[in-house]
Amino acid sequence: MGRTIDDWQDRTQTLLGDPKPTPAPESIQDHVLAAIRRFSADIPRITYADYPGDGVTFDLNLPTGWVPGFSRVVELEYPQGQRPAEYLDLQEVSLYPRDSAPTKIRLRDTTPATGSTTRVYYAIPWPIPTDDPSIDKISDLDFEPVAHLAAAYAALELSGDAAGHTRSSIPGANIAGDTSEYDRWIREHERHLELYFGHVGSVEGGALADGIIDWDARSTFVETRGRFLFRGRR
Numbered sequence: 001m002g003r004t005i006d007d008w009q010d011r012t013q014t015l016l017g018d019p020k021p022t023p024a025p026e027s028i029q030d031h032v033l034a035a036i037r038r039f040s041a042d043i044p045r046i047t048y049a050d051y052p053g054d055g056v057t058f059d060l061n062l063p064t065g066w067v068p069g070f071s072r073v074v075e076l077e078y079p080q081g082q083r084p085a086e087y088l089d090l091q092e093v094s095l096y097p098r099d100s101a102p103t104k105i106r107l108r109d110t111t112p113a114t115g116s117t118t119r120v121y122y123a124i125p126w127p128i129p130t131d132d133p134s135i136d137k138i139s140d141l142d143f144e145p146v147a148h149l150a151a152a153y154a155a156l157e158l159s160g161d162a163a164g165h166t167r168s169s170i171p172g173a174n175i176a177g178d179t180s181e182y183d184r185w186i187r188e189h190e191r192h193l194e195l196y197f198g199h200v201g202s203v204e205g206g207a208l209a210d211g212i213i214d215w216d217a218r219s220t221f222v223e224t225r226g227r228f229l230f231r232g233r234r
Contacts, residue, residue, distance in 0.1 A: 001140055002133040008032045008147065015151040015192065019158055019185075028154060035150035036126055036138070042200045044123035045137060046074055051120065053079075053112025059096060059104040065124050068101060072123050078110060080117040145199035152192035159185035 009028045016023075023031075049063035065071075076088045092109050095102035105120060112118045129136040138146060162181035 001137065001143075003129060003136045003138075003143065004131050004133050005029060005032070005129040006131070007133075008129055008136075008150070011143075011147045012150040012154060015147060016154055016158075016188075021161075023154055023157065027157065028150070031150045031153035031157070032147075033128060034153055035146050036128060038149060039138070039142070039146045039200070040070075040125035043142075044070075045126050046121055046123055048119050048121045050080065051112065051118040053114055053116040053118060055111065055114040058107045058111045060107070060118065060120065062103060062105065063120060063122060066122065067124055070123070070125060073105060073120060074123055075121040076107075077119040077121070078112060078116070080119040142199070145196045148192040149196040152189050152196065155185045155189035155192060159189060 009025060009032060012028050012032055013022075047063075047065065051060050062071075073090065073093050076090065076093055077085050078088050079086065088107070088110060092107060094106050094108065096104040096106040107118075127135050127137050159182050162185055
């Protein structure tokens, strides 16, 4: 664990092989960032914050790192430290005020007692890697699958580029194995997706909505097989 953005880009490039033309480094970086954002949505990072009880307070301040519109309470242990651990029913937990910018986690029925601790487990996005390897928190176990997802995005972009530069008809073009660069990169896209989804346990099919592709290359739903903004059902 602990990789720089260059480490991520290098691994993604290696998984792609040696395409011609080679995607620009900034393009590969875009795909890495998109892959990490998608991984955050599929398997967010879980962390926690502890709140000392005072017998009065039932509104807990949102913890450090909470991301509005993304973060959610996963579990709420109270009183913390019991064996086995005891958890409140999440039906009693809500964000307050109930608008787009809540500031509190409200407990409907429980007021933590003085001397007790409430431990709130919550989901946040994975940090975006930088030149500092300590920023990256994605585990060694998850690194390779997420790099495959970045490669899937890159392959989709390459398929879009190839669609605008396919070979003209030539004798023997229908012979088995003589496929276009577009078809090649679509297959690579699907192969890398399967490796990612096999890891996260998703049964989703098709391309991912936040991938990057040349929109001018194939502009219809039929030609792209729904591969621009559409995604399969879970």
